[in-house]
Amino acid sequence: MAAAMARVDDQPTLAAAAADLTQAAARRLDLVFRSGAALLSILLLLICWELFARSGRVTMFMLPPFSVVAEQIKTDALSGDLWRNLGVTLYRALAGFAIAACIGIVLGVSMSRNRVVRWFCDPIISVGFPMPKIAFLPVIILWLGVYDVSKICVVVFDAIFPVVTATLAGIAAVDKELVWSARNMGASERQLTWQIMLPAAAPQILTGLQVALPIALIVEIIAEMVMGGYGLGGAMMSASRFANSPGVFAGIVEIAVVGFLLIRAMAVLRRRLLSWHQETAE
Amino acid sequence: MTSTAFRYLPLVLLALAWEAVARFNIVDSQALPPLSKVAVAWFDLMRDGSLVSNGAVSLYRGSVGLLLAILIGGGLGMAMARWRLFDVFVNPLVQLFYPLPKSALIPVTVIWLGFGDGSKILLIFLACMIPVTIGAYNGARGSEQVLVWSARSMGASRMRMMWDVVMPSALPELLNGVRTALALAFILIVSSELIASQQGFGYLIGYLGSTGAYEAMYAVVLTVAFLGFTADRVYQVIMQWLLQWRE
Numbered sequence: 001m002a003a004a005m006a007r008v009d010d011q012p013t014l015a016a017a018a019a020d021l022t023q024a025a026a027r028r029l030d031l032v033f034r035s036g037a038a039l040l041s042i043l044l045l046l047i048c049w050e051l052f053a054r055s056g057r058v059t060m061f062m063l064p065p066f067s068v069v070a071e072q073i074k075t076d077a078l079s080g081d082l083w084r085n086l087g088v089t090l091y092r093a094l095a096g097f098a099i100a101a102c103i104g105i106v107l108g109v110s111m112s113r114n115r116v117v118r119w120f121c122d123p124i125i126s127v128g129f130p131m132p133k134i135a136f137l138p139v140i141i142l143w144l145g146v147y148d149v150s151k152i153c154v155v156v157f158d159a160i161f162p163v164v165t166a167t168l169a170g171i172a173a174v175d176k177e178l179v180w181s182a183r184n185m186g187a188s189e190r191q192l193t194w195q196i197m198l199p200a201a202a203p204q205i206l207t208g209l210q211v212a213l214p215i216a217l218i219v220e221i222i223a224e225m226v227m228g229g230y231g232l233g234g235a236m237m238s239a240s241r242f243a244n245s246p247g248v249f250a251g252i253v254e255i256a257v258v259g260f261l262l263i264r265a266m267a268v269l270r271r272r273l274l275s276w277h278q279e280t281a282e
Numbered sequence: 283m284t285s286t287a288f289r290y291l292p293l294v295l296l297a298l299a300w301e302a303v304a305r306f307n308i309v310d311s312q313a314l315p316p317l318s319k320v321a322v323a324w325f326d327l328m329r330d331g332s333l334v335s336n337g338a339v340s341l342y343r344g345s346v347g348l349l350l351a352i353l354i355g356g357g358l359g360m361a362m363a364r365w366r367l368f369d370v371f372v373n374p375l376v377q378l379f380y381p382l383p384k385s386a387l388i389p390v391t392v393i394w395l396g397f398g399d400g401s402k403i404l405l406i407f408l409a410c411m412i413p414v415t416i417g418a419y420n421g422a423r424g425s426e427q428v429l430v431w432s433a434r435s436m437g438a439s440r441m442r443m444m445w446d447v448v449m450p451s452a453l454p455e456l457l458n459g460v461r462t463a464l465a466l467a468f469i470l471i472v473s474s475e476l477i478a479s480q481q482g483f484g485y486l487i488g489y490l491g492s493t494g495a496y497e498a499m500y501a502v503v504l505t506v507a508f509l510g511f512t513a514d515r516v517y518q519v520i521m522q523w524l525l526q527w528r529e
Contacts, residue, residue, distance in 0.1 A: 033370070034370060037370040037371055037374065038370075038373075038374035038377075039374075040371070041370075041371040041372070041374045041375055042374055042375070042378060044371075045375060045378075061393065062393065062394060119288075119289075119292065120292045121292070122289070122292075123289060123290050123292050123293050124292060124293065124296070127293065127511055130465060130510055130511050130513075130514030130515070131507040131508075131510045131511050132465070132468035132469050132472055132506055132507060132510040133507070134469045134472055134473050135472050135483070135484075135487065135502075135503045135506040135507055135510075136503055136507070137473070137476065138476070138487055138488060138491040138499060138503070139499070139500065139503060141491075142313055142491065142496065143313055214381065214383065217383040218383040218384055218385045218469065219385075219469075220383075221383050221385040221386055222385045222388075222469075222473040222477075225385065225388060225389075225473075225477050226473070226476055226477055232386075233385070233386070236386065236389050237389060237477070239389075240389035240392065240393065245393055248389045248390055248393060249390070251386060251389070252382075252386050252387070252390060255382065255383055255386040256378070256379075256381070256382040256386070259381040259382050259383050260378070260381045260382075262381070263380075263381040264381075
């Protein structure tokens with residue numbers, strides 16, 4: 001009797017499993033199709049670029065062929081210029097981003113835990129967030145000069161706002177019952193912050209960081225272009241001063257690759273850090 | 283009324299602190315001129331017309347670029363959401379350009395179109411198109427298939443269906459994308475003018491800074507910051523008004 005029951009029960013689960021399998025297969029097929037198409041369309045773009053540049057409709061200065069640009073990147077890589085510029089740019093952008101992340105999260109937490117801090121910072125944040133802070137770049141140059149410190153400061157100044165607002169919003173959205181039950185079970189204020197609020201707000205905080213990272217890159221490149229010196233943006237600017245247009249296009253390709261990899265890395269980091277959260281399970 | 287005043291009191295305190303720090307020479311008054319002198323410099327700039335003429339150039343460049351980005355980017359996003367084959371080939375390109383720090387395009391647009399309006403408009407257009415496209419795409423993908431089917435079965439043409447069904451349901455996310463684009467437009471207009479231009483807010487800031495007219499430079503910087511803030515606030519009001527129909 002029990003065996004018969006089991007067999008009867010088995011059938012739908014088997015069918016469901018089979019359906020799951022075909023669905024997974026279909027999804028994988030779709031993925032293969034999509035990534036194939038993605039590669040194809042990027043390849044097409046590069047081929048069009050090459051052909052258009054060689055067609056004689058545009059000058060070498062306006063649009064150097066992709067092969068020439070790739071050659072330029074190779075030369076830069078072999079001479080070591082690429083790595084030095086890359087290192088400097090990454091160092092400043094990531095240092096600024098890290099500082100903005102730390103200060104931003106601390107500020108966001110203290111604003112949501114302390115009424116005086118909130119009163120003081122709230123209007124500054126809400127007025128400062130939509131402002132084009134890059135306009136302050138010459139002011140920061142005036143104060144701090146044109147070296148690493150001022151470039152990092154510009155990055156911090158721009159990247160901090162999304163972190164603070166995301167932290168504030170994340171903590172404000174923490175389930176009240178979670179906080180009540182933690183208090184009820186005797187959690188101290190410190191424990192409440194570290195063990196309840198920060199983990200519960202983590203998805204939103206990470207979203208804030210994901211907004212801040214591209215801003216940090218954009219601003220770092222602008223700062224290098226304005227102030228000069230080493231770095232991918234600085235190299236592009238000096239290439240354009242010498243009318244070295246393969247150098248300018250090489251800069252775009254390099255910066256695009258850096259941006260792509262960093263943003264990918266951030267998404268992977270998010271999935272790692274939130275592996276306990278239901279968001280990743282989907 | 284008093285609560286609003288209390289809310290914005292910190293900004294007033296900050297302004298007073300600025301004035302005091304500069305007045306009592308706690309920091310070099312070259313590096314931080316007192317706010318009152320900056321205000322005087324602002325009125326001077328308004329009177330000789332340089333703030334208005336440069337501002338008009340910047341706003342013209344920004345608004346044309348942004349408008350093009352909204353029209354073309356919005357259309358592109360919705361087309362991607364509706365036509366699968368189009369999506370399969372265009373989406374990777376959008377994904378490719380999405381993480382590109384847009385400021386890298388500044389020297390290239392200058393190579394293509396020179397130092398004038400054209401290069402700035404192209405820059406704003408290219409950079410702002412991406413967030414608008416992604417917003418429109420995500421929004422339009424969320425539009426209910428049932429509504430699309432019923433519109434089609436009731437005889438709506440493709441264009442008609444796009445306009446009447448897909449557009450409204452894509453609107454909230456599209457408008458959010460436009461908000462990101464608006465902020466980006468301000469950043470890029472100022473920085474591209476700072477780097478390569480003979481007109482505009484960014485140029486004026488760089489010019490005043492290099493001639494040592496720091497009070498006037500502060501005045502322009504604060505004006506730009508204030509305009510960016512106001513544009514965002516006005517946009518939020520427009521956004522709410524446009525989304526009124528959703529309950």
